[in-house]
Amino acid sequence: MMSLNRSCFLGNPAVAGSSSPFSQSQKRRPASLKVVALIPKARTGDRNGSVVMESTLQEVKTESEVVELKSTVHGGVKDVYGEDTATEDQFVTPWSVSVASGYTLIRSPHHNKGLAFTEKERDAHYLRGLLPPVVISQELQVKKMINSIRQYQVPLQKYIAMMDLQGRNEKLFYKLLIEHVEELLPVVYTPTVGEACQKYGSIFTQPQGLFISLKEKGKILEVLRNWPEQNIQVIVVTDGERILGLGDLGSHGMGIPVGKLALYTALGGVRPSACLPVTIDVGTNNEKLLNDEFYIGLRQKRATGQEYAELLHEFMTAVKQNYGEKVLVQFEDFANHNAFDLLAKYASTHLVFNDDIQGTASVVLAGLLAALKLVKGSLSEHRFLFLGAGEAGTGIAELIALEISKQTNTPVEETRKNIWLVDSKGLIVSSRLDSLQHFKKPWAHEHEPVGELVDAVKSIKPTVLIGTSGVGRTFTKEVVEAMASMNERPIILALSNPTSQSECTAEEAYTWTEVLQPLHVLLNIVSFTVYSMGRAIYCSGSPFPPVEYNGKVYYPGQANNAYIFPGFGLGLIMSGTIRVHDDMLLAASEALASMVTQEDFDKGLIYPPFTNIRKISAHIAAKVAAKSYELGLATRLPEPRDLEKYAESCMYSPSYRSFRS
Ligand SMILES: NC(=O)C1=CN([C@@H]2O[C@H](COP(=O)(O)OP(=O)(O)OC[C@H]3O[C@@H](n4cnc5c(N)ncnc54)[C@H](OP(=O)(O)O)[C@@H]3O)[C@@H](O)[C@H]2O)C=CC1
Numbered sequence: 001m002m003s004l005n006r007s008c009f010l011g012n013p014a015v016a017g018s019s020s021p022f023s024q025s026q027k028r029r030p031a032s033l034k035v036v037a038l039i040p041k042a043r044t045g046d047r048n049g050s051v052v053m054e055s056t057l058q059e060v061k062t063e064s065e066v067v068e069l070k071s072t073v074h075g076g077v078k079d080v081y082g083e084d085t086a087t088e089d090q091f092v093t094p095w096s097v098s099v100a101s102g103y104t105l106i107r108s109p110h111h112n113k114g115l116a117f118t119e120k121e122r123d124a125h126y127l128r129g130l131l132p133p134v135v136i137s138q139e140l141q142v143k144k145m146i147n148s149i150r151q152y153q154v155p156l157q158k159y160i161a162m163m164d165l166q167g168r169n170e171k172l173f174y175k176l177l178i179e180h181v182e183e184l185l186p187v188v189y190t191p192t193v194g195e196a197c198q199k200y201g202s203i204f205t206q207p208q209g210l211f212i213s214l215k216e217k218g219k220i221l222e223v224l225r226n227w228p229e230q231n232i233q234v235i236v237v238t239d240g241e242r243i244l245g246l247g248d249l250g251s252h253g254m255g256i257p258v259g260k261l262a263l264y265t266a267l268g269g270v271r272p273s274a275c276l277p278v279t280i281d282v283g284t285n286n287e288k289l290l291n292d293e294f295y296i297g298l299r300q301k302r303a304t305g306q307e308y309a310e311l312l313h314e315f316m317t318a319v320k321q322n323y324g325e326k327v328l329v330q331f332e333d334f335a336n337h338n339a340f341d342l343l344a345k346y347a348s349t350h351l352v353f354n355d356d357i358q359g360t361a362s363v364v365l366a367g368l369l370a371a372l373k374l375v376k377g378s379l380s381e382h383r384f385l386f387l388g389a390g391e392a393g394t395g396i397a398e399l400i401a402l403e404i405s406k407q408t409n410t411p412v413e414e415t416r417k418n419i420w421l422v423d424s425k426g427l428i429v430s431s432r433l434d435s436l437q438h439f440k441k442p443w444a445h446e447h448e449p450v451g452e453l454v455d456a457v458k459s460i461k462p463t464v465l466i467g468t469s470g471v472g473r474t475f476t477k478e479v480v481e482a483m484a485s486m487n488e489r490p491i492i493l494a495l496s497n498p499t500s501q502s503e504c505t506a507e508e509a510y511t512w513t514e515v516l517q518p519l520h521v522l523l524n525i526v527s528f529t530v531y532s533m534g535r536a537i538y539c540s541g542s543p544f545p546p547v548e549y550n551g552k553v554y555y556p557g558q559a560n561n562a563y564i565f566p567g568f569g570l571g572l573i574m575s576g577t578i579r580v581h582d583d584m585l586l587a588a589s590e591a592l593a594s595m596v597t598q599e600d601f602d603k604g605l606i607y608p609p610f611t612n613i614r615k616i617s618a619h620i621a622a623k624v625a626a627k628s629y630e631l632g633l634a635t636r637l638p639e640p641r642d643l644e645k646y647a648e649s650c651m652y653s654p655s656y657r658s659f660r661s
């Protein structure tokens with residue numbers, strides 16, 4: 001049997017034991033601080049936030065030599081390099097010393113522990129006087145932070161406080177997020193991240209990812225090298241054109257890759273330093289933003305066609321060149337006219353995954369597989385109707401068809417026939433075939449044209465209704481009641497984000513399925529009319545709180561790709577997978593469905609709570625990796641014997657490390 005390699009592929013620092021606050025290049029520096037400086041001709045290799053001037057320097061001096069030289073340098077004792085006294089027409093070099101100790105250490109989010117630095121660390125790392133005398137534990141810091149976050153009434157204030165913490169003390173941020181995941185997910189993720197993106201220009205304070213705009217064309221490789229980390233394993237990239245259900249937000253879409261990657265770490269255990277958020281800026285067609293003085297992106301209409309394709313291609317090429325074959329690129333919130341093409345174009349040359357098409361499909365399939373415990377029957381016996389035939393809608397539809405095809409050994413062309421979609425022009429039917437976008441064509445079944453959703457529901461008679469339209473309140477009372485009149489337990493998934501775009505609320509789903517039952521239960525001679533209420537099995541993309549109705553509590557679930565992508569990505573990374581395969585998505589769905597407990601089902605839930613998400617992610621990762629090994633797409637050899645344990649051992653721990661004295 002092969003033995004499990006404990007020195008994990010992901011390079012978990014917890015496995016490596018105590019760590020030093022110095023980066024590799026810093027570690028090699030002598031302990032006595034050497035100041036490198038003096039009128040450099042050009043900057044080179046500035047990758048760690050520290051200036052490495054090497055051959056371009058005129059001189060390399062010790063501190064004392066620099067002090068001696070001060071009289072020959074403009075700016076005097078406190079302004080040796082002239083930055084403060086330079087006039088506006090003079091150039092200065094933005095250099096800094098590179099040893100992470102003292103003030104620099106406290107300002108480094110990777111290493112900062114705030115008041116949790118121990119007495120020894122304060123002595124060894126020049127922190128005396130920079131901190132008040134008290135030393136507190138990380139646990140107490142978490143308690144303090146959650147109390148402080150709870151003081152804010154406005155969700156965006158909570159978001160800003162969380163982002164501020166992430167930029168200040170990364171481990172505390174992740175410990176807080178992991179330990180209060182149900183409470184904080186709606187803050188760093190949907191719905192609040194949607195509002196943050198809408199106002200990103202006003203709240204932007206510091207870089208959280210790379211902005212790659214048309215201005216960087218021809219220089220993308222250089223831009224990637226400006227990011228302080230080079231050992232990147234996951235990139236989440238958007239071009240900001242379809243941010244949640246909020247439309248084109250241009251460069252303000254950056255909040256999405258940042259939020260998704262925070263989940264990669266908190267939920268999936270991928271090290272934060274291995275995560276890179278990227279926003280590609282080719283302009284925006286959002287007039288409001290173009291006229292907004294605080295807009296931070298390119299102030300031009302979106303580039304399309306060849307110009308767009310060339311920038312994206314340069315990016316994809318640079319990514320592979322810089323980070324290697326096994327870097328995972330997750331496409332996020334691209335508009336569908338680019339999303340399908342990008343996925344098709346790069347699926348055979350890169351490790352790529354479209355979260356909106358594939359991740360969403362996998363999470364919804366998982367929910368449906370689990371729901372069969374509540375509604376009985378097999379997947380092939382159900383009938384599906386979607387409102388919205390874009391990335392999410394057709395992505396989910398295709399994965400359901402694939403699963404049924406595998407389960408029943410029926411060609412996928414056949415299994416698609418039980419799946420129907422409605423777009424902005426009505427039911428997708430064969431008479432519309434010529435005018436349909438390519439991703440809708442497989443769903444153009446024989447049927448007379450139907451314009452309204454409610455009529456489609458009455459005609460198709462679905463058992464499952466799925467909202468992926470991006471338009472709020474489109475599951476009207478009439479629609480939901482029609483579902484309730486045909487199904488004992490209608491499955492209603494209102495997936496659009498954020499909350500404002502949800503096709504219906506949890507309360508609506510439960511109250512509108514409170515249909516008066518035509519049942520009269522005869523108990524001896526007394527006849528009762530039975531009101532069966534809240535019969536919907538309801539999930540939404542953004543969370544709704546439980547609904548109390550007539551003394552009973554209903555628990556809406558959250559059907560969001562956040563259940564899938566962190567574990568899915570971890571599985572790909574830890575196995576060194578080089579390409580994504582649909583069977584891995586099916587494996588992830590089955591893994592997630594298997595984590596729903598009887599206790600969850602008793603509450604009407606078809607997803608497990610997020611409180612167990614790290615365990616769930618490890619399970620998903622193991623199943624995805626196992627599938628990858630089976631398909632011959634994994635390169636990390638030998639294959640670990642227990643993949644789930646291996647996944648857990650790879651997961652980033654947000655506990656503070658001890659710094660060497
Ligand atoms: N819960 C989750 O995990 C996820 C949720 N989503 C959410 O799903 C929504 C859609 O995303 P995505 O599929 O990528 O978007 P797309 O733009 O690709 O698709 C939207 C679809 O909805 C249709 N549509 C728009 N307005 C209406 C309307 N009034 N009536 C009927 N159909 C309409 C569009 O029709 P047409 O083609 O005719 O324009 C299109 O087919 C977003 O809100 C997103 O946040 C997305 C991914 C994951």
Ligand SMILES: CC(=O)C(=O)O
Pocket residue numbers: 190243244245333355356496497541560561562
């Ligand atoms: C959840 C998600 O990916 C979306 O709404 O786009």
Ligand SMILES: [Mg+2]
Pocket residue numbers: 244332333355356
């Ligand atoms: Mg998305």
